[in-house]
Amino acid sequence: MSAPGFAPPTTSSTGLAAEALACLRGERLVFERLSFSLAPGEALVLSGPNGSGKSSLLRQLAGLGPLHDGRLLWNGTPVDTDPEAHRARLAYVGHQDAVKSVLTARENLTAWASLGGGGGEDEALATMGLGALADVPARFLSAGQRRRLGLARLFLRPVPLWLLDEPTLGLDAAAQAGLKAALARHLEQRGMIALATHVPLSLARSQELDLARFSPVRAAA
Amino acid sequence: MSIFFAVLRRDLMLALRSPAESLMTVGFFVIAATLVPFGVGPEPETLARIAAGLVWVMALLAALLSLDRLFQADYEDGSLDLLLLSPGQTEIMVLGKVAAHWLTTGLPLIISVPLLAVFLHLPLEALPALLAAMLLGTPVLSLLGAVGAALALGARRGGALTSLLVLPLFIPVLIFGVAAPEAAVADLAARPHLLILAGLFFGALVLSPWAAAAALRLAAE
Numbered sequence: 001m002s003a004p005g006f007a008p009p010t011t012s013s014t015g016l017a018a019e020a021l022a023c024l025r026g027e028r029l030v031f032e033r034l035s036f037s038l039a040p041g042e043a044l045v046l047s048g049p050n051g052s053g054k055s056s057l058l059r060q061l062a063g064l065g066p067l068h069d070g071r072l073l074w075n076g077t078p079v080d081t082d083p084e085a086h087r088a089r090l091a092y093v094g095h096q097d098a099v100k101s102v103l104t105a106r107e108n109l110t111a112w113a114s115l116g117g118g119g120g121e122d123e124a125l126a127t128m129g130l131g132a133l134a135d136v137p138a139r140f141l142s143a144g145q146r147r148r149l150g151l152a153r154l155f156l157r158p159v160p161l162w163l164l165d166e167p168t169l170g171l172d173a174a175a176q177a178g179l180k181a182a183l184a185r186h187l188e189q190r191g192m193i194a195l196a197t198h199v200p201l202s203l204a205r206s207q208e209l210d211l212a213r214f215s216p217v218r219a220a221a
Numbered sequence: 222m223s224i225f226f227a228v229l230r231r232d233l234m235l236a237l238r239s240p241a242e243s244l245m246t247v248g249f250f251v252i253a254a255t256l257v258p259f260g261v262g263p264e265p266e267t268l269a270r271i272a273a274g275l276v277w278v279m280a281l282l283a284a285l286l287s288l289d290r291l292f293q294a295d296y297e298d299g300s301l302d303l304l305l306l307s308p309g310q311t312e313i314m315v316l317g318k319v320a321a322h323w324l325t326t327g328l329p330l331i332i333s334v335p336l337l338a339v340f341l342h343l344p345l346e347a348l349p350a351l352l353a354a355m356l357l358g359t360p361v362l363s364l365l366g367a368v369g370a371a372l373a374l375g376a377r378r379g380g381a382l383t384s385l386l387v388l389p390l391f392i393p394v395l396i397f398g399v400a401a402p403e404a405a406v407a408d409l410a411a412r413p414h415l416l417i418l419a420g421l422f423f424g425a426l427v428l429s430p431w432a433a434a435a436a437l438r439l440a441a442e
Contacts, residue, residue: 096302102238115227115228117223
């Protein structure tokens, strides 16, 4: 059990913990024996080359991807015992923005707010600097603005766990700074963040997880 | 139940903003059915005998035409991930999408049936039975179609695959949907056929959201 990166299961666990996760894409093993534990107020920064499984891991943490091996624990309880409760405590922003072109920016957020049981669309738009564009149909938004609209969903419903896949992609310097501030605020409020990024975000209390260490190819070499 | 109405409202709003898609389904239904007299000749007796069957076959094809957009757009822009992650049961979410699909395709089809009844010399006494049969049968098309559309997600030429998957399942609806107006014309009771259609509806209502939700989870992996 002395494989690289294998941490013994945490006993006094609040927050999210993974034990010996593995991920298969097709026939290929992307990573294996991946473990970490994330306490309230902490950020987990996923790094690694393209194809090392950052997005796949985030989807596993969200409950969208299957766990091919290992366990995912929330406060010590496996999340698959109650997937609905797990969904209620996380917010996921993936590669795609899930923005509907025919709706305005505010309508996009209202649709998601009514699905998730949240509100405060105007505050969310203001946080991501989209206040002036609230009533513009989303098809007129630029790629970066659509990204910001996708990220604005994070602020609709207070949830402890944020899962972000390359959140800075396409954002300008001001929007990146705004996002950094929002992430820091979330951590201050004892939230948890797991994110994949190629841009250093210099978050307080963050741990880095290099997925290349868990790649079976690397371990064999 | 709130997720049902949230998804229903969202999808109806999206359909309202791009009405061409629903109108195209109805347009196809009307044009395809009016082509038949050119093919088989305009004799009222011939048309009257096949009118009910024609209306049903065209309705099946029109429903198929609209199925590929039921989940495909959400799958492509990443909304499907968020729908699967929204708190609440995925099966209820699927029901909301099916209800919106029926309201934007099945219901307009039914409304245009009286027009086609005139074109095709449908006996007047058959019309109430045909409308009742369609009112019970078209929701079954949406429910079973949702399973096929969910299974075909991610496949190339998904529309063709959906047709292969669901057309055989539509056969009972077609048989009893045509039997009801024919019984009315022959001065027999249409009620038994309508009751069987109602049975098919309730069976599909219980089973297909469950199957479609499982297929959607697979597609998201």
